[in-house]
Amino acid sequence: MSTSMLIIIIVVAVLVVLAITALMGMLARRRHLRNRFGPEYERAVDEEGGRLAAERDLRAREERHDQLDIKELSAERRSEYAQEWSGVQEHFVDRPEGSVSEADALVSRLMGERGYPTEGYHGAVRDLSVEHGRTLEHYRAAHDVKVRSGNGQATTEELRGAMVHYRALFEDLLTDQRSR
Numbered sequence: 399m400s401t402s403m404l405i406i407i408i409v410v411a412v413l414v415v416l417a418i419t420a421l422m423g424m425l426a427r428r429r430h431l432r433n434r435f436g437p438e439y440e441r442a443v444d445e446e447g448g449r450l451a452a453e454r455d456l457r458a459r460e461e462r463h464d465q466l467d468i469k470e471l472s473a474e475r476r477s478e479y480a481q482e483w484s485g486v487q488e489h490f491v492d493r494p495e496g497s498v499s500e501a502d503a504l505v506s507r508l509m510g511e512r513g514y515p516t517e518g519y520h521g522a523v524r525d526l527s528v529e530h531g532r533t534l535e536h537y538r539a540a541h542d543v544k545v546r547s548g549n550g551q552a553t554t555e556e557l558r559g560a561m562v563h564y565r566a567l568f569e570d571l572l573t574d575q576r577s578r
Contacts, residue, residue: 431456438531456527463528468513476572479508483568487561494557495547501564502544505537508571526567529574536566 431453432439442452471479486504490497510516514525519541527534540563546552547560 427457428453434460435527435531438527438534459524459528463525466513466515466525468529469511471511471572475511479504479568479572483565487565490558490561494554495552498540498544498547498552498557498560498564501561501568502540505564505568505571508568512571530567530570533567533570536563540564540567 428449435442435456439452439456442456443449446452446455482504483501486497486500489500506516506522509522509526515521523534523537526537530537540560543552543556543560543563547557552560
């Protein structure tokens with residue numbers, strides 16, 4: 399075998415190894431994002447119009463999230479929040495629309511105390527998606543009902559559903575106290 403043929407074989411082999419390594423890295427990053435974001439991964443793919451754009455967006459969310467100072471709550475603060483949630487639920491019987499607004503405000507306060515920015519709904523969704531992607535659909539559903547409720551377009555049953563949705567995110571935020 400000639401030297402030039404041997405060089406070509408080596409170059410092709412190196413290129414194949416590099417391509418396989420790049421593909422494995424991309425698949426590992428994709429698996430990481432799917433595991434971390436849960437159902438939010440597929441939602442991002444649909445919204446962004448493809449996997450590459452979605453993965454770029456999700457990585458940007460991770461980078462932004464890493465800059466946040468997410469705090470754990472003391473057992474006492476968690477207990478206080480839990481008691482406050484019970485009060486919000488008790489108010490539902492007499493004033494369902496007001497209770498949904500109270501639930502939204504309580505979730506926002508909890509988010510703020512934990513260190514999540516609360517300047518707007520879309521920003522909150524983006525920031526919550528990194529650690530709370532599995533309960534984010536609950537937040538979206540609850541927020542939708544709250545908005546419709548403000549216009550007098552939500553039924554009592556929808557308001558009840560919103561409370562259940564808010565509770566799912568509330569409990570996730572309250573109990574997710576692992577170190578970051």
